[in-house]
Amino acid sequence: MIIKEIYLENIRKYSQKKIFFPDEKKNNQRILILGPNGAGKTTILESLIFLFRGFIYGNSPQRFIKKGASKAIIRGYFFSLKSETNHEISASISIKGSSSISLNRKEVKRELVRKIFDAYWFFPQDIELILGGDEIRRSFIDGLIKYFDSTYKKTISDYQTLVKARNEILLRAENESEVYNNKELDAIEEVLSKTTVEILKKRTRVISELNNILEWIYKEFISDKTLRIDYKTTLKISDKLKDSINESLFVSRGTDFRTGSTSVGPHRDHISLIYEGRDARYEASYGERKLMALALKVSGYKLILEKKSGEVVFLADDLLSELDGNHKITALKLLSMNCPSLIMTATEIESNIVSDGDIQRLNLEDIK
Amino acid sequence: MAKLPKAFEKLIEELQKLPGVGPKTAYRLAFFILKMEKEEAQSLSNSIIDLKDNVRYCQICFNLSDEEICQICSDENRNHKQICIVEQPQDAISIERSGEYRGTYHILGGAISPQEGVGPDQLRIRELLERVEKVVPEEVIIATNPNVKGEMTAAYLLRLLKGKVPRITQLATGVPFGGDLDFADEITIAKALQSRRTLDTK
Numbered sequence: 014m015i016i017k018e019i020y021l022e023n024i025r026k027y028s029q030k031k032i033f034f035p036d037e038k039k040n041n042q043r044i045l046i047l048g049p050n051g052a053g054k055t056t057i058l059e060s061l062i063f064l065f066r067g068f069i070y071g072n073s074p075q076r077f078i079k080k081g082a083s084k085a086i087i088r089g090y091f092f093s094l095k096s097e098t099n100h101e102i103s104a105s106i107s108i109k110g111s112s113s114i115s116l117n118r119k120e121v122k123r124e125l126v127r128k129i130f131d132a133y134w135f136f137p138q139d140i141e142l143i144l145g146g147d148e149i150r151r152s153f154i155d156g157l158i159k160y161f162d163s164t165y166k167k168t169i170s171d172y173q174t175l176v177k178a179r180n181e182i183l184l185r186a187e188n189e190s191e192v193y194n195n196k197e198l199d200a201i202e203e204v205l206s207k208t209t210v211e212i213l214k215k216r217t218r219v220i221s222e223l224n225n226i227l228e229w230i231y232k233e234f235i236s237d238k239t240l241r242i243d244y245k246t247t248l249k250i251s252d253k254l255k256d257s258i259n260e261s262l263f264v265s266r267g268t269d270f271r272t273g274s275t276s277v278g279p280h281r282d283h284i285s286l287i288y289e290g291r292d293a294r295y296e297a298s299y300g301e302r303k304l305m306a307l308a309l310k311v312s313g314y315k316l317i318l319e320k321k322s323g324e325v326v327f328l329a330d331d332l333l334s335e336l337d338g339n340h341k342i343t344a345l346k347l348l349s350m351n352c353p354s355l356i357m358t359a360t361e362i363e364s365n366i367v368s369d370g371d372i373q374r375l376n377l378e379d380i381k
Numbered sequence: 382m383a384k385l386p387k388a389f390e391k392l393i394e395e396l397q398k399l400p401g402v403g404p405k406t407a408y409r410l411a412f413f414i415l416k417m418e419k420e421e422a423q424s425l426s427n428s429i430i431d432l433k434d435n436v437r438y439c440q441i442c443f444n445l446s447d448e449e450i451c452q453i454c455s456d457e458n459r460n461h462k463q464i465c466i467v468e469q470p471q472d473a474i475s476i477e478r479s480g481e482y483r484g485t486y487h488i489l490g491g492a493i494s495p496q497e498g499v500g501p502d503q504l505r506i507r508e509l510l511e512r513v514e515k516v517v518p519e520e521v522i523i524a525t526n527p528n529v530k531g532e533m534t535a536a537y538l539l540r541l542l543k544g545k546v547p548r549i550t551q552l553a554t555g556v557p558f559g560g561d562l563d564f565a566d567e568i569t570i571a572k573a574l575q576s577r578r579t580l581d582t583k
Binding site for chain 2 (some may be wrong): 197204206
């Protein structure tokens with residue numbers, strides 16, 4: 014995609030601002046947004062995420078919308094390289110959180126916009142993919158699947174409803190023997206097992222595809238060490254997947270009755286990053302871990318590009334901070350070699366390291 | 382703004398209790414009713430009361446009915462050995478409209494949803510079992526909605542009815558007829574693929 018211009022109204026510190034993107038090459042853009050801290054670099058990335066994805070990254074509407082304003086507008090003018098057409102996308106959000114989106118001035122469902130353009134990103138918080146708990150990696154994998162599998166969102170929400178239903182019955186039961194003789198629980202677990210099969214299959218497949226890319230990327234760009242994702246389910250499974258899941262849920266009824274929650278299933282599964290055969294959380298330096306997180310995200314991006322028909326831009330916020338000289342160069346190379354459509358932010362000092370002539374600069378100070 | 386007459390405000394308040402009616406619609410409806418002929422308004426209000434007084438639930442299938450036993454359950458020409466289980470009366474109406482079905486119904490009055498406090502005891506499942514024992518149907522069609530609650534209910538019913546009824550079927554889900562595959566959403570297509578059927582190739 015080519016981003017030609019974005020217009021921000023009442024976003025953060027901007028009342029009204031037009032930002033023109035360098036687009037003379039008539040090809041996928043690779044742009045480095047420059048400016049001192051507080052210049053609004055991240056705001057531009059957040060605005061693109063809001064435009065394509067419909068949510069505010071790490072913030073509430075109250076903080077995203079300019080103080081005193083009740084409504085914010087983001088409008089973008091884009092060119093699709095696949096369909097060779099221009100598109101105008103406009104999104105608004107009110108302080109109460111209600112939002113709407115229109116494509117070429119017609120109000121549409123957000124899914125329709127995502128079929129044409131989408132955004133994917135690496136933000137400094139993504140270091141948590143390495144350092145954080147399983148839930149962060151689970152939501153990374155589930156989020157990744159949702160990019161190209163439009164039925165997965167419903168599968169996950171059905172799963173959550175079913176787990177809540179199961180917990181509710183467990184909470185209501187008066188004693189442990191009662192939970193083993195409950196037909197309603199049988200029925201819920203039957204449907205829950207079916208949904209679980211879908212989640213396990215999709216996660217397993219995506220993780221294996223992701224590993225193929227990740228192992229290659231890590232070796233090619235970072236070091237000759239191996240980095241891969243490991244998925245361990247909390248369920249006891251056998252070849253008869255659905256039956257074994259059903260059995261596993263049944264067996265855990267007693268424990269789950271005592272705790273009032275469901276202790277096994279995709280919502281508790283372990284997803285870890287294995288670096289040279291060991292949990293990456295406890296290995297390597299901070300800078301190396303940041304590169305691991307970046308490699309993971311870029312692998313996800315490549316998988317999305319393989320599987321999704323629309324055009325997806327990679328947004329990398331504050332990529333170069335907290336990395337030493339060599340790591341900076343590695344990170345830049347990793348991105349520029351793997352992300353055809355790329356927008357990065359950096360401060361002026363960090364940007365000296367960017368030597369790739371292919372990367373165009375957009376200086377926020379120049380466009381006041 | 383000047384205050385509206387009390388009677389007007391009261392009507393707006395009552396109308397807003399209806400599903401899908403917000404303040405603006407309620408306001409518009411109230412104005413419309415105000416302009417109606419008195420007889421028309423009277424007829425509207427009477428029919429609401431009449432609905433409450435005279436529409437009952439059929440003693441057999443719990444569908445809406447004028448009499449103790451509904452038209453369908455008292456129709457000799459229908460197959461009483463076939464029972465189609467639905468969540469709500471409107472589901473039975475939809476199936477009736479197709480003209481395809483000649484059996485009877487059983488209206489559960491909802492679907493299992495523990496979070497909302499709806500379990501088997503809140504649905505007409507005990508009545509269904511009694512009916513099945515009495516009638517001994519040849520086929521039971523489970524036609525709960527194709528969503529999580531409907532699926533939980535279907536799984537529960539299947540467990541209860543297994544062994545009691547020779548044939549238990551479930552309404553198929555799939556691509557809408559007369560439409561293009563192009564326009565069907567992905568979930569519908571996925572479900573249609575899962576429940577695809579073998580064609581006769583002999």
